[in-house]
Amino acid sequence: MGTSRHIPPPTGSAALTRAWVRHFSKPAAIGITLAFVAGYVDVTGFVALFGLFTAHMTGNFVMIGVKMFGSADAGVLAELLALPVFVGSVAMVKVIVQRFSNTRRNPLRLLLTLQTILLLGFMIIGLAAQPIVSADAPLAVLSGMLGVAALAIQNAIGRLDLSGTTPTTLMTGNTAQIVTDIVELASGHCDDGKAAKARLRKTIPVLSAFVAGAVSGCFVYHCAGFLCVLLPVVLLMALASANA
Template sequence: MNSSVMTRLLSLSAGFVDTVGFLGLQGLFTAHVTGNFVTLAAGFVYGPHGTIGKILALPEFIGAVAVARLVGAALTARRLPTLTILLGAEAAFLAAFLALGAAYGPFPNSDVVPALAAGFAGVTAMALQNAMQRVHFPGEPPTAIMTNNTTQAVLDGVDLLRRAAPPEVRGRFLRTARSIIWFAGGCAAAALFYYLVQFWSLAVPVAITAAIVITRLREPDVNADASKPV
């Protein structure tokens, strides 16, 4: 599976997971931390529910990225398929998010232990995905940070319209727009699925990530990703 297809699927998955986290855990963003600062501040005005999860989201995210870096370095030193293994870990954390949400949700108060554990699993999965994207797909747009993507797409779009862009900008614009569309598609699908089956909807991103892992394991060049530390 090439990086272009993989990042499309991961963008879809990130939009899905972020939306389910927001709907099911009282405004918790699992795929990025910026929104949690806003919802945390709003919680002090409209009510305290979900505050603990949002406070913990940042250190959880930082810790997961740091561990991914260390584990990735160790895997690479042993010439193991770093990216495939970390994608497997992401799938496992998404499965844990699904299991905890389905077993204990919905959560009228997302500061209870099962909800905090579910949030931890979701945040960790998305932190791993962000870390992997930065290292293994540096030429592809971020799969979970649409603010950066939207800014870049607008800048490139304006340059293309005024015919002031070098040839490579067109390709970057198309890749960035594609990432935004797939992420938005994941958000829309998650809203529908969550309305119908609540946390069971997370079976979709679990299946997507697991399918990527299985596909990579079947490829003859599965060890090609062992040259990078995360």
């Protein structure tokens, strides 16, 4: 008759690694981390690249109007290129997700890795472009398009691979949902109070993380320039490693 061996629980670094993986593989932690990254990178692009939004195409449409009829030296090339770059990046994510759909593998790690590589390019080209004196400077435009592609992947991740979770880049919709749920709960006219409370528990942390990322990104950029992008790169690497 065989005897079973007792396997001791992991200690030290192994225990920390398992705890870290468990934390960063939870949907809530993924959403909060990605929201922080979105706010951080979006404000970095806006401050460093003459008003370019890396995460929000709506903002770029507005900036096209501002720049076309505003200052004569305000370049508009990056904003014009942002839409096709965004569309192409989202289409690429859709193809990747479709190819993974017939397998048991999750594409999240691959998508996060691609986003990390693009953000590294955003940072490296941004550093090479210094000092950026024109919005239409070739390296400045290239850096901006890498940032747009990185955040486009994140937009698509939320819609395709993490469907059902709170959007991590669309804070206008999140804010409207928060206000709607709070008013309905406070007025007593909420048809499904449990669902509204559940949405608030998911949406408020994501919105808070985005705001924290935007504030942090602006502060660290003014202290370290494009090197500030190392922080979201490290966070994405942690998410990619934890979601193998």
